[in-house]
Amino acid sequence: MKMQRGIAPSIMCADPLHLERDIRALERAGSAYFHFDVMDGRFVPNFCLGPDLIRAVRQISGVPADIHLMVEEPDRHLSLFPIREGDVVSVHQEACVHLQRTLRHIRELGAHPAVALNPGTPLCMVEELLPDLDMLLLMSVNPGFAGQKLVPQVLDKIRRARQLLDRAGRQDALIELDGNVSPENAVKMRDAGADIYVAGTSAVVRAPGSIEENMAALRRRLEERD
Ligand code: DX5
Ligand code: ZN
Numbered sequence: 001m002k003m004q005r006g007i008a009p010s011i012m013c014a015d016p017l018h019l020e021r022d023i024r025a026l027e028r029a030g031s032a033y034f035h036f037d038v039m040d041g042r043f044v045p046n047f048c049l050g051p052d053l054i055r056a057v058r059q060i061s062g063v064p065a066d067i068h069l070m071v072e073e074p075d076r077h078l079s080l081f082p083i084r085e086g087d088v089v090s091v092h093q094e095a096c097v098h099l100q101r102t103l104r105h106i107r108e109l110g111a112h113p114a115v116a117l118n119p120g121t122p123l124c125m126v127e128e129l130l131p132d133l134d135m136l137l138l139m140s141v142n143p144g145f146a147g148q149k150l151v152p153q154v155l156d157k158i159r160r161a162r163q164l165l166d167r168a169g170r171q172d173a174l175i176e177l178d179g180n181v182s183p184e185n186a187v188k189m190r191d192a193g194a195d196i197y198v199a200g201t202s203a204v205v206r207a208p209g210s211i212e213e214n215m216a217a218l219r220r221r222l223e224e225r226d
Contacts, residue, residue, distance in 0.1 A: 001086035003112055003134055003174050005195040006032025007218060008066045010178075011057065012048050013146050013205035022211060023061055026204075029215035033066035033088065035178070035198045040071035043095050044144035051080045058082055066196075068116060068178065070143050071095065075102045083109045090114035090137045090176075093125050103132040114176070118142060119151040123161055130168040135196070136161050140189070141179030147201045150180040155192045162193035183221040190222055197222070 009031050014022035026034065034057065039048035054065060065087040071077060074091040075098070083089065089111045096102050103113035114135035115126050119142060126136065138157055141148040158175060165173045176196035177189045186197050197218070201207065204214040 002172075003088065004032045004064075005174065006030070006197075007204070007215060007222075008033040008035040008176065008196050008198050009204050009211075009215070010035045010037060010146065010198050010200035011053075012037040013200040019057075020060060022205065023057055025211040026215070027061050027063050029212045030219070031063050031215075032196065034061070034063050035066045035068060038067060038069050038071060039144065043072045043092065044070045046144045051082065055082045058084070064088070066090070066176070066198075067111075068137065068198075069095075070116075075105060078102075078105055078109060083111045085110045086112075088112040088114050088135055090116040090135070092116045092118070092143075093121055094118055099126075100129055100132055103129065107132075116143075116178075119154055123157065123164055127164065130165060130170050130173070133173060135174045135176055136165070137176045137178055139179055140177050140181070140185070143179075146206075148180060150185050155188055158189060158192035158194055183218055186218060187221055187224075 009026045011034050036054050037048050039046045041047045067089045069091050072095050089106045091102050093115050106113040112134035115133050116137035118139050140150050140154040174195035177194045178198040180202050181197045181199050182202035203218045207214050
């Protein structure tokens, strides 16, 4: 199944006391993926989501999962996740010693393999692995917490990432942006070459307004060309 462009709302930003309500609203509003942030309290200084929550969401929704593993040694935990064909699983380059093997493992499980890069990690760290990944997840904040400010250097990094993928013959590989994807920042990310937008507190899930209105507003901004 081909990867799709669009908006991937961050489920960690949904209301935990009204998770089902938010999931259904996000599905109705046309989410390309549900972005699940998994945090282990080691790779990042926070804990968040896990396989059981993802499994529960899957029982009520067919939206593909975009699982962002902010964990050390993700290889050890991959089999815990309810992975389906068409899902995407991102592991951090900074957390994987044998990254190529981990990407291969993700593909064997039926998902699209992706590499996530912290704002401070240069693109050259994935240069050898472009044939093995289907998506690059560029962090636009330091991972661990919602509600942070954009690290502005990421905008130029998106342009360079697109060139790198294209030169390697990976026009099909997509670029996802995660962190402070406000409507204003999303337009700048789009102009630089972004394909998938993780919408959290800044745009959709905890922003003022209903989920449906916020998703529609963000989509409109992304579709407008000036
Ligand atoms: C940060 C997470 C993000 C976060 C995005 O570690 O990976 O997915 O939920 O939320 P905002 O839009 O608040 O930056
Ligand atoms: Zn994330």
